[in-house]
Amino acid sequence: xxxxxxxxxxxxxxxxxxxxxxxxxxxxxxxxxxxxxxxxxxxxxxxxxxxxxxxxxxxxxxxxxxxxxxxxxxxxxxxxxxxxxxxxxxxxxxxxxxxxxxxxxxxxxxxxxxxxxxxxxxxxxxxxxxxxxxxxxxxxxxxxxxxxxxxxxxxxxxxxxxxxxxxxxxxxxxxxxxxxxxxxxxxxxxxxxxxxxxxxxxxxxxxxxxxxxxxxxxxxxxxxxxxxxxxxxx
Ligand code: UDP
Numbered sequence: 001x002x003x004x005x006x007x008x009x010x011x012x013x014x015x016x017x018x019x020x021x022x023x024x025x026x027x028x029x030x031x032x033x034x035x036x037x038x039x040x041x042x043x044x045x046x047x048x049x050x051x052x053x054x055x056x057x058x059x060x061x062x063x064x065x066x067x068x069x070x071x072x073x074x075x076x077x078x079x080x081x082x083x084x085x086x087x088x089x090x091x092x093x094x095x096x097x098x099x100x101x102x103x104x105x106x107x108x109x110x111x112x113x114x115x116x117x118x119x120x121x122x123x124x125x126x127x128x129x130x131x132x133x134x135x136x137x138x139x140x141x142x143x144x145x146x147x148x149x150x151x152x153x154x155x156x157x158x159x160x161x162x163x164x165x166x167x168x169x170x171x172x173x174x175x176x177x178x179x180x181x182x183x184x185x186x187x188x189x190x191x192x193x194x195x196x197x198x199x200x201x202x203x204x205x206x207x208x209x210x211x212x213x214x215x216x217x218x219x220x221x222x223x224x225x226x227x228x229x230x231x232x233x234x
Contacts, residue, residue, distance in 0.1 A: 002154075002226045005044040005120060007147030007207075008035070009140065009157045012050035012081050014215060022053060023084050027215070031158075032088035034220040035125060039094050043224065044120040046150050047127045049085060050139040051077030057135065071135030078139060079107060082129035095124045101133035101142070113149045120150060140198035148205045155207055156223060157194065158214025163231035164193055180232045193233055208234035 010031060017024025038045055054077035060070030079100055086096040097119045098108035109115065111128055119126045131142040140157075147155045164186070167175040183203035186193050193199060193211060202209055212223050212230030222229050 001041060001043055001224050003043065003152075003224065005150065005152050006038075006046070006224075007143055007150065007152035007155045008045060008047045008220075009143035009155060010047065010049045010081075010085075010214065011159060012052040012054060012077065012139075014053075014158070014160055015049070015081055015084070016053045023081065025088075028084055028088045030217055031214070032085060032092055032094070034214070034217065035089060036092050036094040037221055038224060039123065039125060041224075044123070045125045046116065046120060046146060046152060047082075047085065047125060048131075048139055048143040048146055049078055049081040049127070049129065051075070051081060051131075053077075054080060068135050071137075075102065075131045075133070075135075078131055079104070079129040082127045083107070086125075086127055089125055095122075096127060097124045098127045098129060101128065101130035104130075111146075116146075116150050126150075138195050138198065140194040141201065144194075144198040144201035144205075144207065147207050148201065152207065155202065155209045156220070157209055157211045158220070159211060160213060160215055161211075162213040162216075162229060163211050164191055164233065178231045179228055180234065183233060186233060193231075199233075202233070208232060 015023050017027035051074045055073045057071030057074045061067040086098045089096045099111035100108040101111050103110045116126045128146045163177040165175040165177050169175040210232050
């Protein structure tokens with residue numbers, strides 16, 4: 001295995017699977033199986049999930065919601081997704097701890113780095129929900145923050161695309177995928193790996209980001225085995 005401790009970022013939108021809204025149980029179980037495989041192999045796994053399948057503050061604001069409250073709704077959406085993933089993992093016998101960035105026991109325990117580290121060292125999957133706890137941030141930034149805090153070796157950003165391309169491959173058929181790319185090149189080419197706040201946190205704290213397609217079953221293990229899928233930003 002390439003990495004001993006990972007921060008896995010899952011997008012909320014991917015959880016919709018084929019059904020186009022909410023949480024698709026087939027997709028959820030697929031993720032839980034891939035994660036359980038890693039845990040069995042001894043990898044320490046911390047997870048941050050988005051909430052885009054349920055609510056996004058920015059889209060809400062466009063519909064007339066107050067941004068502050070909309071972002072709080074988005075953060076609560078990430079808690080719902082985290083509980084769903086924990087329940088799928090628990091059903092497979094994989095031990096989980098749901099932590100929340102906003103106090104809401106007994107839904108989850110309030111996140112604190114030492115508690116997360118203890119749980120990771122005990123082989124529990126630590127799902128850190130509620131984003132950063134602050135509006136105007138994203139779950140990518142929460143992933144960068146928590147990844148740095150728990151001293152992850154890498155942030156694995158599971159998406160629906162198989163890496164970072166020179167241009168949008170859906171619009172430009174000549175676009176090619178990078179195997180690796182530097183943070184500086186991401187900036188100079190204006191590539192949208194994550195939002196800039198998240199990218200800058202990773203750069204400044206030397207947390208590499210691996211972008212890969214999590215929706216193809218088996219890919220998570222392939223990334224861990226060092227197979228050349230996805231793009232490593234470092
Ligand atoms: N959010 C927030 N602060 C955070 C993280 C998330 O306010 O630290 C809110 C924000 O409204 C965001 C929503 O939660 O749109 C869901 O997160 P995100 O859009 O990152 O989810 P994803 O795109 O990964 O599904």
